[in-house]
Amino acid sequence: MITGPRPSLPERTAAARLIVVLRGERADQYAPVLETLASAGIRSVELTLTTAGTLEELPPLLERFCEQLDIGVGTVTDPADLRTAAERGAHFIVTPITRADLLEFAAEAGIAIVPGGLTPSELHEGWAAGAAAVKVFPASVVGPAYLKDLRGPFPGIRVIPSGGVDLEAAAAWLQAGAEAVSVGGPLVGDALKGGDLEALAERAARFVGVTTREAGA
Template identity: 60%
Template sequence: MTGELRPSTRTRVALPARTVESRLIVVARAQRAEDYEPVLDVLIDAGIRSIELTLTTPGTFDRLPQLLARYDGAADLGVGTVTNSEDLARAVDAGARYLVTPITSTSFVQQATDAGVPIVPGGLTPTELFASWSAGASAVKVFPAGQVGPSYLKDLRGPFPDIVAVPSGGVDLAGAEAWLAAGAVAVSVGGPLLGDAFGGGDLGALRDRAEAFVAVCAR
């Protein structure tokens, strides 16, 4: 059939074991890269084991080697909001443990897979998600997850029983539990966990929120 999507014969690069075991990715979107450490210190001390550093945070690439040296023994640091092949290559060269993009791009999947780095491309429709999965993505990012809900993953599993999904966007504490129960390999969480931490908020309260998410994802 013309235009039919066929499963890729390309070897799929697995997500880092530590990320899969924790079932939780925290999306760290700061105003500047210099603000990362105080917040990441709290997150990792609270049990967070996978953090996505976003390229919408100025200076992320410059800061990444320092952050990897500081945290690599304790957490997987990925690079997210990748929207062009040049940034993808730069993230690979910088040592990102995985890559996340908000878009569906089979060329990004091929580029990352050829480099041996896990990639999680975003999508919402069945066609978008299956295109990335069949191209060899490590997992697919259901985004924005808040527009559909956990039952959507159960529906997707009908035609795509093997698809590995990570919901992202508007996932709160109750949502994390529900998405994981629906079969998500992990949940991607930003604002509901971080709150105002990057804006000078209470880091003690951040620790409490992080510990609550860790506990839910460990069930």
């Protein structure tokens, strides 16, 4: 159970209400995509550990983009990786699972963590342990109405849906009260495989238009 103040998501991420998930083959593919996303108004990204070299590339990417983007590290399932990500400057941690040791390490490191789950028990476990928010994954299985169900027994829970969240679903989840939305393929498309960066910028701008706090207020 949480005993001190609950960590918060970084300010830019909280205001943007949108985390763009980048999952590619190699971390050296990140930079042009990050440049395009930042120029299109994206303010928060999650670099995934299933992308080879992510932890190695994290420091130079932070140095280059930290004035424009919050950069978190996702798909974290091992405490050693969490510690490395925190030591190398990650702004937040995302994990697809709810594991006590990950939450404990995040608390010790003083870094916001968003653990994943689907059932009420999993989501409550992460929230009660001090998560900044909990990730409903895969969100497409339950839909935005699930948030109202969760808020019955857990009125203060902060939820970030992930998995199959397209533009329409992003708007619906935020209208239902989600803290933010986590979006991968519907926004990123084939950009990490050499796809059209102008098309990426257009998709990003559409998402920004429905997710930023000013636009959604």
